[in-house]
Amino acid sequence: MSGSTIDREQPEGRTLSRIGRKPIPIPSGVEVEVRYGGVTVKGPLGTLEQDYHPEVSVKLEDGQVLVERMSERKFHHSLHGLTRSLIANAIVGVTDGYTKTLELMGVGYRVQQSGDGIVLNVGYSHPVEIMPRPGVTMEVEGNNRVHVRGIDKQKVGEVAAQVRKVRPPNAYKEKGIRYQGEVLHFKPGKAAARKA
Numbered sequence: 111m112s113g114s115t116i117d118r119e120q121p122e123g124r125t126l127s128r129i130g131r132k133p134i135p136i137p138s139g140v141e142v143e144v145r146y147g148g149v150t151v152k153g154p155l156g157t158l159e160q161d162y163h164p165e166v167s168v169k170l171e172d173g174q175v176l177v178e179r180m181s182e183r184k185f186h187h188s189l190h191g192l193t194r195s196l197i198a199n200a201i202v203g204v205t206d207g208y209t210k211t212l213e214l215m216g217v218g219y220r221v222q223q224s225g226d227g228i229v230l231n232v233g234y235s236h237p238v239e240i241m242p243r244p245g246v247t248m249e250v251e252g253n254n255r256v257h258v259r260g261i262d263k264q265k266v267g268e269v270a271a272q273v274r275k276v277r278p279p280n281a282y283k284e285k286g287i288r289y290q291g292e293v294l295h296f297k298p299g300k301a302a303a304r305k306a
Contacts, residue, residue: 136174141153151197152204153261158261165189166179167180208263210289211289213288215287216284219254227240246258274287
């Protein structure tokens, strides 16, 4: 009861920064350096630079990163949570890294390794070659699976999206490129509808 009363009394938008208020623990083997407008995160897998808005305060205290906002304005609430998430992602990236796996669906669809990049054969008259961005690697498993890996979550996501965009899943046929674990809702075609 008391908790709900406190929530009602809080200014509008207060719930937007619950994530922002959580301290970010710094794992063993990771170094975080805070400078004006950005942080440098060094870990076993590499180094990342992460900028943040100057109207947010970031500091180190007791082996943790603390993010604080300048006011209760909605703009500062949104910056608070965003900044905390970006710095936390950088720490996870240099510690464990990020992986996005894509799967090819369709008869004759296949993928091959080509140097640092991949070559996709997905029903076009020509193969499609994709090269990774700096800091991102692409690894083919079998002939229908691609692992996109890196320490920068945003870059990994962008390269994976680029691969998927070559042949997005077809809503009527079980063909295309999907993320591993992606739930797809296929629609019945006109022929199936007529039979029904």
